[in-house]
Amino acid sequence: MTALLETRAVWQRFGGLIANSDVSISVGRGEIVGLIGPNGAGKSTLFNLIAGVLPPTEGSILFDGEDVTRLPAAERCQRGIGRTFQVVKSFETMTVIDNVIVGALIRNTVMREARRKAYEVLEFAGLAARANVLASDLIPSEKRRLEVARALATEPKLLLLDEVLTGLTPIEAQTGVELVRRVRDTGVTVLMVEHVMEIVMPLVDRAIVLDLGKVLVEGKPADVVRDPKVITAYLGDRHAVSA
Amino acid sequence: MDKNFAERRRRDLIVAACFAVIAALVPLFVKDVYVQNIMVLTLMYAALSQSWNILSGYCGQISLGHALYFGLGAYTTALLFTKFGVLPWFGMFAGGVISAAIAMALGYPCFRLRGHYFVIATIVIAEIALLLFQNWNWAGAALGIDIPVRHDSWLTFQFTRSKLPYFYFALVLACIAWFVTWWLEDSKWGFWWRAVKDNPDAAESLGVVVFNSKMGAAAVSAFLVAVGGGFYAQFVSYIDPESVMGFQFSLLMALPAVLGGIGTLWGPVLGAVILIPLTELTRSFIGGSGRGVDLIVYGTLIVLISLARPEGLVGLFAPRRKAAAR
Numbered sequence: 001m002t003a004l005l006e007t008r009a010v011w012q013r014f015g016g017l018i019a020n021s022d023v024s025i026s027v028g029r030g031e032i033v034g035l036i037g038p039n040g041a042g043k044s045t046l047f048n049l050i051a052g053v054l055p056p057t058e059g060s061i062l063f064d065g066e067d068v069t070r071l072p073a074a075e076r077c078q079r080g081i082g083r084t085f086q087v088v089k090s091f092e093t094m095t096v097i098d099n100v101i102v103g104a105l106i107r108n109t110v111m112r113e114a115r116r117k118a119y120e121v122l123e124f125a126g127l128a129a130r131a132n133v134l135a136s137d138l139i140p141s142e143k144r145r146l147e148v149a150r151a152l153a154t155e156p157k158l159l160l161l162d163e164v165l166t167g168l169t170p171i172e173a174q175t176g177v178e179l180v181r182r183v184r185d186t187g188v189t190v191l192m193v194e195h196v197m198e199i200v201m202p203l204v205d206r207a208i209v210l211d212l213g214k215v216l217v218e219g220k221p222a223d224v225v226r227d228p229k230v231i232t233a234y235l236g237d238r239h240a241v242s243a
Numbered sequence: 244m245d246k247n248f249a250e251r252r253r254r255d256l257i258v259a260a261c262f263a264v265i266a267a268l269v270p271l272f273v274k275d276v277y278v279q280n281i282m283v284l285t286l287m288y289a290a291l292s293q294s295w296n297i298l299s300g301y302c303g304q305i306s307l308g309h310a311l312y313f314g315l316g317a318y319t320t321a322l323l324f325t326k327f328g329v330l331p332w333f334g335m336f337a338g339g340v341i342s343a344a345i346a347m348a349l350g351y352p353c354f355r356l357r358g359h360y361f362v363i364a365t366i367v368i369a370e371i372a373l374l375l376f377q378n379w380n381w382a383g384a385a386l387g388i389d390i391p392v393r394h395d396s397w398l399t400f401q402f403t404r405s406k407l408p409y410f411y412f413a414l415v416l417a418c419i420a421w422f423v424t425w426w427l428e429d430s431k432w433g434f435w436w437r438a439v440k441d442n443p444d445a446a447e448s449l450g451v452v453v454f455n456s457k458m459g460a461a462a463v464s465a466f467l468v469a470v471g472g473g474f475y476a477q478f479v480s481y482i483d484p485e486s487v488m489g490f491q492f493s494l495l496m497a498l499p500a501v502l503g504g505i506g507t508l509w510g511p512v513l514g515a516v517i518l519i520p521l522t523e524l525t526r527s528f529i530g531g532s533g534r535g536v537d538l539i540v541y542g543t544l545i546v547l548i549s550l551a552r553p554e555g556l557v558g559l560f561a562p563r564r565k566a567a568a569r
Contacts, residue, residue, distance in 0.1 A: 051448060077450035085448070091441035093506070102438045105431050106450035114431075115248075132247075154449055 002065055004029045004189050005050065005158055010059035012045050012213075019045040020056070021213045027158070032180065032190040034204035034221070036197065038234050042213040043193045044086065044162070050191070051083045051160055052076040064157060077106060082156030084147035086163045086193075090135035097122065097131040099146055103153030118153055125149035125179060141172040148179065152188075159183060161192040165199050177203050201225060209233065255425060255508060262512075263418050270407055277527075279406040283478065285519040286413035287471055292499040292511035293420035294467035299497065300506035301424075301433065302460035303440025304354070307493045308365030311372045312342040312465040314488030316472025318376065321388045321482055324399075331400040335473030339466040346465035347458050354457045369493060376484040387483025390476065400477045409478050416474060417512070420467050424508055427463070436460050440506070468496070491538075495522075498541055502548055504555025513556050518544070 003026035012020040019042045027033045037043050049056045052073035060069045068076055082103075091099045100118035101111075108114040122128045125145050130138065138146060144164050151159055165176045173196070180203060184190055194200035201207065201221040209216040209224060211233040217224055224230055266286070270279060291313065299305045319338030323329035329337070353364045377385045395402045402408045427433045435456040438446035443453045476482050503514030521544075522537040529536050552558040 053444075072452075073447045074450050074452045077448060083448050085445065089442045089445035091438050091445065093441055094437055098434065098437070102434050102446065102451065103449045105434055109431065111429055111431070150445075150449060 003027060003062075004064060005191065006062040007046070007050070008060045008062065010046070010049060010056045010061065012042070012049060012054075013057045018213050020049070023059075023210070023213070023215055025208050025215060025218070027189060027191050029157075029189055030184065030187065031206060032184050032192070032204045034200045034207040035191060035193045035210065036195070036200065036207055037210035037216070040212075041210040041233075043210055045213075046210065047083075047160060047162055047191075047193050051081060077154055077156075080155070080157035081160065082151035082154045082158070083160040084144075084151055084162050084164055086166075088140075088143045088147055090138070090143055090146055092136040093134070095132050095134055096127060096138065096146060099135050100150050100153045103150040106154050121149050121153045124182070125152065126175070141168050141176075144168070144176065145179065148183070152183065156188060158189045158191060161190060161194075163193055163195060166195050173199050197225065252425075252429060259418070259421055259425070263414065266414055267411070270410055276406060279410060281520050281523045283406060283409050283413045284523065285515055286410070286417045287475065287478075288495060288499055288519045289512045289515035290413065290417040290420040291468055291471045291496045292503075292515055293417070293424055294464050294471070295496040296500040296506065296511050297424060297427065297436075297467075298457075298460045298464035300500055300510070301427070301440065302436035302457055303506070304457055304460065305362050305497075306365040306464075307362055307490075307497060308367075308369030309464075309468050309496045310488050310490060310492035311369040312346065312468040313472040313475070313492050313496070314372065314376065314484070315342045315345065316469030316474075317476035317482050317487040318382060318388075318472075319469070320473035321390055321476045322382060325388055325390060330398060331473060331477050335470045338469040338473045342465040342469035342472075343462040346461040350458050350461045354454055354461075366490070366493070369488065369490070373484050373488045373490075376488060383483070385484060387481060387486070390480040390482075392480055401480070409474075412474060416471060421508070421512065423463070423467065428508060432456070432459055437506070494538075494541075498545065502545060502556060504557035507555060507557045509560075510555050510557050517556070 005027040007023055007025050010020055010023045011018070023046055035043050035046065048054060050061060052068070052071055052075070055070055060067055062068065063076070063079060063081060068079060071079070091102065097118055100121055101114050104114040104117040104121070108117050119128065119131065122131055125148055127142065127145055127149055130142060135143070135146060148161070148164060161180065165173045168176060177199060180190060180192070192200065192204070204221055206219065207221045207224045208218045209230050216233055217227045217230055269282065273279060295306065295309050316335065316338035319341055320331050320334035323334040323337060324331055349368055353361060356364055376382060382388065392401055392403055393399060395404055397408065435446065435451045438449070438451055439453050439456050447453050472487060475487065499514030499518050500511040501514070502518060503512065504510030518541065521540060525537045525540050548556065
């Protein structure tokens with residue numbers, strides 16, 4: 001079976017800055033893959049390239065067997081790529097349910113069905129009780145869950161999560177982890193960018209470490225955290241030697 | 244919860260129907276022509292502001308150039324009637340279609356601009372159109388067009404003896420603009436527009452084609468405003484560029500919605516009912532030398548409202564939601 005998502009030799013340059021160089025990764029169906037790396041490693045850039053915010057300078061992106069390299073974000077959503085934003089982007093003047101309806105409308109053209117779908121997703125994400133509250137009134141962890149719910153309402157095959165667990169209290173993060181597991185159990189593939197290693201490592205099936213725009217290491221989480229190259233990238237040379 | 248929503252929608256519809264019936268009965272008791280004139284203008288501005296609200300309120304693309312579409316509607320109707328004998332009914336429709344097409348043609352470059360730059364573009368484009376019409380000889384240039392008045396008839400939509408036919412047409416127009424908004428509010432487009440207003444990047448990630456959404460809003464908005472312009476041409480039976488395409492019309496469409504509650508269903512109606520009579524009255528009480536006083540009153544009101552009720556006057560009627568929002 002082919003991978004659900006594949007990037008082939010993707011480069012992204014911003015003027016003289018190379019944010020991604022020759023990145024080739026693949027994500028299989030039903031996997032939870034973690035994309036990690038120190039600050040400035042190019043995670044967010046790669047993420048935006050996959051979501052279709054901008055096209056890569058070079059290389060191609062394949063999704064579900066098709067070349068989506070030049071497709072705009074809205075079209076990729078149509079094909080089945082859902083995403084959240086690192087800095088939450090709720091529709092602040094709309095209620096929680098209305099936020100999710102926007103996502104649901106892509107697969108449900110009849111309003112009543114879109115609304116029903118949106119309620120289902122809110123139940124799933126544990127936000128049903130807050131359905132009629134304005135998005136601006138949610139607390140940060142709820143806003144993160146709203147981001148996920150809204151993306152789920154588009155019924156994605158691949159869900160891109162951009163630091164959804166960062167900055168949460170341990171209990172909130174644990175709820176988040178469980179939500180991600182349940183999302184995967186419904187058959188959705190998950191690619192997540194994350195900073196907090198101790199939360200993300202037990203969750204993911206596979207981790208891809210980016211450093212200085214390149215893929216540094218890729219493999220099972222347990223192996224990745226012990227890899228000297230990863231420790232160097234995160235903590236510097238001295239620690240790698242002592243480790 | 245689903246039921247509450249449906250109930251609220253139905254209640255809006257019933258309340259609107261009640262208001263429409265009450266408004267329709269008012270002329271039975273108010274025979275004064277001056278007051279009737281104010282009522283016609285109030286209804287017309289309610290309709291215009293409601294239409295403006297679709298693009299600027301719901302979709303968040305603030306236009307201060309809607310006088311362009313108002314003028315286009317007025318000119319199309321007047322020119323088709325005086326030059327080709329086309330009945331105003333078709334003229335208003337043609338004006339609407341032309342305006343919608345032009346709104347999309349202008350939207351093509353302008354919707355790439357964000358925020359203030361878009362607003363500036365709308366002002367400049369409307370001013371350019373004003374200058375073009377002032378110098379377009381075939382369309383009467385700065386002198387404008389005198390629409391020959393024949394006899395009272397619904398066919399040619401001209402009435403000299405009574406204001407009432409205009410009143411009822413303006414009422415129907417206001418009802419249509421309100422109903423279109425009501426209907427769009429719970430449609431795919433309505434949701435897309437609000438999403439685009441709040442956060443275009445997030446909207447795009449959810450499959451909303453932001454550019455097309457803006458184009459749709461611009462077309463609907465321009466169409467309805469142009470129909471209002473066609474009506475106005477028939478109502479005053481004399482138009483010139485300054486009197487239908489001047490910047491003040493752009494403001495007069497925006498202000499009722501802003502005052503009443505931008506991006507809300509009831510805001511424009513509420514704003515128009517308060518502002519338009521106020522304008523007309525200050526104008527007539529202060530007299531010819533008071534040109535601009537109405538705008539001072541506007542300005543003062545807007546400042547007061549934005550300090551006390553930033554969400555607009557409709558906020559007064561939704562205290563619970565406001566409490567929840569705090």
